[in-house]
Amino acid sequence: MKSDCHMISVDASCMDCGYSLRGLSDGMCPECGRAFDSGDPSTFECDGKRPRWRRWARAPSLWSIVPLISGSYYLVNEASVPGNELINSMIYPLLFMLGAYTVGEYVLRCLACRRDANRASLDLGTSSRRGKRRWCVLPLCVCLIVSLGLWNWPLHARFALSRTAFDHMRTKINAGANPPSGYIWIGLYRVQIHDIDGEILFSTGHALVDEYGFIHGKPTKCPVAVVERCAGNWLAVQYPP
Ligand SMILES: [Zn+2]
Known part of the structure; x- marks a missing residue:
């Protein structure tokens, strides 16, 4: 910062608020208080000049x-x-x-x-x-x-918030209720319920060809890969077609 302030003679304006600085020399925008150096054109906007690095x-x-x-x-x-x-x-x-x-x-x-x-x-x-x-x-x-x-904390957090609803639906199906068809919301997840060889898969959808979702307990009757262990006996799984 130079100390020998002289008056700005060109059409200049404050870089923050656009206030006209022409004729000023005290090194301070009277409108917003932004400091400038009248001897250093990079400290203010000059009409017709490209924006400076200071922007x-x-x-x-x-x-x-x-x-x-x-x-x-x-x-x-x-x-x-x-x-x-x-x-x-x-x-x-x-x-x-x-x-x-x-x-x-x-x-x-x-x-x-x-x-x-x-x-x-x-x-x-x-x-x-x-x-x-x-x-x-x-x-x-x-x-x-x-x-x-x-650590995949979003999966754990979202499932923890949805677990009661999943437990509730599983209990209903195990008691003989028909699983709802199509996509339904269970807790914070939109799922489709499939019966795969006697196991209930709460499918969250496909990635490429594999199906993904939640299942309760490690299945013994169908081949699934465990992606992540969620709350309790609930598992996030990958099910190859
Ligand atoms: Zn200003």
């Missing part, structure tokens, strides 16, 4: 936050249903590209903020401090996605 020196935009939160929600939701294996879906390359872009943008903004730190320390207003919580979104999403790889 990146602010918290991530909503345009990157909203897809990031949506993508993370999608992954958590997919993980909570047996059979949605990562490798089976075409959407994952898209999510990967979105993630890579978001991380790249985040790093760029971090570097720009570091370079802009001296100027930013002179800010009086609150506008440049706005959205500081947005910095936390990417690290939180990364932790969330890494945690999914370590």
Whole structure:
């Protein structure tokens, strides 16, 4: 930051609020309090000039936050249903590209903020401090996605919340009731109930050709692969056709 402030003679405006800075020399936007250096055109907007690197020196935009939160929600939701294996879906390359872009943008903004730190320390207003919580979104999403790889907690949590309904339906069927046909909601899962060689499979759908779902107790009569052990004797299973 230069100390020899001189008057801005060009059409310049504040980078945060757009207030016209022409004729000002005191180094502070009177509207929002953003500091600028009248001798350094990178600290304000100049008409007809390309945006400066300093425009990146602010918290991530909503345009990157909203897809990031949506993508993370999608992954958590997919993980909570047996059979949605990562490798089976075409959407994952898209999510990967979105993630890579978001991380790249985040790093760029971090570097720009570091370079802009001296100027930013002179800010009086609150506008440049706005959205500081947005910095936390990417690290939180990364932790969330890494945690999914370590332990499939969405599946356990969602099943735990649905278990009473599953137990209830199983008791009814075992007592002689006909299983409902078509898809029905049991707890938080939309399932189809199949009788496979005398075992009741609560099917959550197919991934490629295999069927996935929940079954109570390790079946002895039909060949299923256990994907995950859920609450009690309930198992998330894969059933090959
Ligand atoms: Zn301003």
